[in-house]
Amino acid sequence: MIKFTNVYKRYPGEMDVLQDISLAINAGELVFVTGSSGAGKSTLLKLISAVEKPTSGTIFFENQNLSYLKKNEMPFLRRKFGMIFQDHKLLYDRTCFDNVLLPLAINDSDPSDIGRRVRAALNKVGLLEKEKLMPITLSGGEQQRLAIARAIVSRPSVLIADEPTANLDRGYADEIMNIFYSFQQVGVTVIISSHEIPSTQMKYKELHISKGSLNNVPLLT
Amino acid sequence: MFRFLHNHYHALIQGLIRIRANWIGSVMMFLVIGITLSLPTTGFLLIQNASQISNKIQYEAELSIFLDKEIKAEQVDFLHSALKKNSLVKKIHFEPKLVAWEKLQAQLNLSSIEDGVSKNPLPDAFFISLNTLETKKIDSFVTDLKAIEGIEEIVLDGGWVKKLRSILYLIKIGILILGSLLITVLVVVITNTVRLQTLTYQNEIEVSRLIGATNAFIQRPFEYTGLIYGLGGGLVTLGILKIILVSFNLVADRVENLIGGNITLNTFSVEQSIFIIIIAMFAGWIASYIAAKQAIHKLEKNY
Numbered sequence: 001m002i003k004f005t006n007v008y009k010r011y012p013g014e015m016d017v018l019q020d021i022s023l024a025i026n027a028g029e030l031v032f033v034t035g036s037s038g039a040g041k042s043t044l045l046k047l048i049s050a051v052e053k054p055t056s057g058t059i060f061f062e063n064q065n066l067s068y069l070k071k072n073e074m075p076f077l078r079r080k081f082g083m084i085f086q087d088h089k090l091l092y093d094r095t096c097f098d099n100v101l102l103p104l105a106i107n108d109s110d111p112s113d114i115g116r117r118v119r120a121a122l123n124k125v126g127l128l129e130k131e132k133l134m135p136i137t138l139s140g141g142e143q144q145r146l147a148i149a150r151a152i153v154s155r156p157s158v159l160i161a162d163e164p165t166a167n168l169d170r171g172y173a174d175e176i177m178n179i180f181y182s183f184q185q186v187g188v189t190v191i192i193s194s195h196e197i198p199s200t201q202m203k204y205k206e207l208h209i210s211k212g213s214l215n216n217v218p219l220l221t
Numbered sequence: 222m223f224r225f226l227h228n229h230y231h232a233l234i235q236g237l238i239r240i241r242a243n244w245i246g247s248v249m250m251f252l253v254i255g256i257t258l259s260l261p262t263t264g265f266l267l268i269q270n271a272s273q274i275s276n277k278i279q280y281e282a283e284l285s286i287f288l289d290k291e292i293k294a295e296q297v298d299f300l301h302s303a304l305k306k307n308s309l310v311k312k313i314h315f316e317p318k319l320v321a322w323e324k325l326q327a328q329l330n331l332s333s334i335e336d337g338v339s340k341n342p343l344p345d346a347f348f349i350s351l352n353t354l355e356t357k358k359i360d361s362f363v364t365d366l367k368a369i370e371g372i373e374e375i376v377l378d379g380g381w382v383k384k385l386r387s388i389l390y391l392i393k394i395g396i397l398i399l400g401s402l403l404i405t406v407l408v409v410v411i412t413n414t415v416r417l418q419t420l421t422y423q424n425e426i427e428v429s430r431l432i433g434a435t436n437a438f439i440q441r442p443f444e445y446t447g448l449i450y451g452l453g454g455g456l457v458t459l460g461i462l463k464i465i466l467v468s469f470n471l472v473a474d475r476v477e478n479l480i481g482g483n484i485t486l487n488t489f490s491v492e493q494s495i496f497i498i499i500i501a502m503f504a505g506w507i508a509s510y511i512a513a514k515q516a517i518h519k520l521e522k523n524y
Binding site: 049075077079083089091093103107111150151 | 427
């Protein structure tokens with residue numbers, strides 16, 4: 001589904017953030033991208049989701065070479081991913097309902113179906129009764145769940161989460177991880193960046209990055 | 222089609238929400254646009270009224286040809302037939318000196334004996350209307366006429382109307398230039414306001430981009446905001462014009478009673494009013510388009 005071949009990423013005036021990355025992620029896999037702060041985890045996720053382009057090397061997503069993707073085609077590719085950010089990136093001037101509605105508005109979804117889908121996504125993360133509240137009134141864990149609802153509402157084939165539990169206590173973190181596992185079980189590819197692997201019984205793949213290079217770790221169960 | 226309209230409806234609502242969220246700034250923007258646009262439009266209104274008055278004046282180039290007092294009757298007949306045949310001449314009227322003298326005496330209610338004027342001082346004259354207003358043709362015709370023996374003097378009448386129209390035309394051009402400059406100023410002011418607004422909504426722009434929004438989707442609410450600024454500003458302009466007109470006509474009405482005549486101003490037609498609003502909305506749209514485009518471009522450079 002996702003294939004990196006000899007990918008390098010360098011920002012102007014900096015050393016290579018990522019060096020010679022080659023990897024493959026299959027559809028429906030649960031993948032943890034691990035490594036210390038500044039190792040290049042977030043950059044790897046940005047390359048996967050076509051937020052950024054590699055300096056060299058090739059990235060294929062569903063047999064499509066992202067290097068050849070035109071600028072105006074990028075937004076349509078990004079819609080295939082559900083993105084969850086460490087800082088949530090919620091819009092605090094609108095309700096929870098309107099936050100979750102945003103991807104559907106962007107995707108040009110059927111207006112008559114929008115309300116039902118937003119409520120289904122909120123229900124999935126247990127925030128249905130808070131649809132009219134503003135995000136600022138939610139706790140940290142709830143805000144992250146709201147961000148997940150926004151990511152899943154357009155039914156993406158890949159969920160990408162950048163350190164989704166970094167600022168949460170253990171209870172909230174487990175709750176969030178369980179939501180991700182439930183999506184992986186219904187066939188969604190889930191890619192999560194984290195400092196370390198959370199304790200889980202799930203089958204997963206680990207991509208460990210150290211100083212911009214990938215240390216291949218065998219598939220664990 | 223329904224989805225397309227729904228998208229635009231969604232953007233319009235977002236635009237209105239942004240206007241409401243900063244309603245004091247928005248009202249200020251309406252006033253800025255309204256007052257700025259009212260300057261050239263008031264000028265145009267005055268010119269339009271002046272043009273309407275000048276158009277009511279029937280204008281034809283007229284020549285008064287005064288003949289030599291000693292001219293012979295055969296020469297007059299020859300001139301008469303020659304002028305009649307000329308393609309530039311539309312109408313011709315011959316006024317013999319005796320008739321002119323009688324008319325003058327009747328007008329001034331005097332007799333030659335009483336006033337000691339024993340001789341008729343007036344010459345024979347032709348009064349002709351030309352079927353052209355072209356200065357070159359008229360000048361060449363006058364030069365040809367002056368060369369004819371027996372013609373003492375030629376006077377071109379009605380030139381002042383032409384001069385008035387030329388002045389009005391020049392003022393119109395001046396107002397057009399001033400209007401264009403003021404619209405440019407408006408575009409700059411609105412661009413700056415919407416640019417500040419894009420900073421407020423930078424988070425939304427960034428999130429939208431990350432989850433797959435096209436530039437058009439991100440820009441649309443800002444463009445609607447610009448259009449609403451233009452609409453509000455255009456309506457303020459029409460309101461200001463209405464106040465100016467009502468105030469002017471109130472005073473003009475009193476002056477008319479004193480000096481007579483018609484000096485009240487007519488307002489713009491419905492089409493012209495709509496045109497003013499369209500111009501204001503266009504300025505608002507183009508300014509917000511530039512501002513939003515810049516904001517997205519700046520954000521793209523960060524990735």
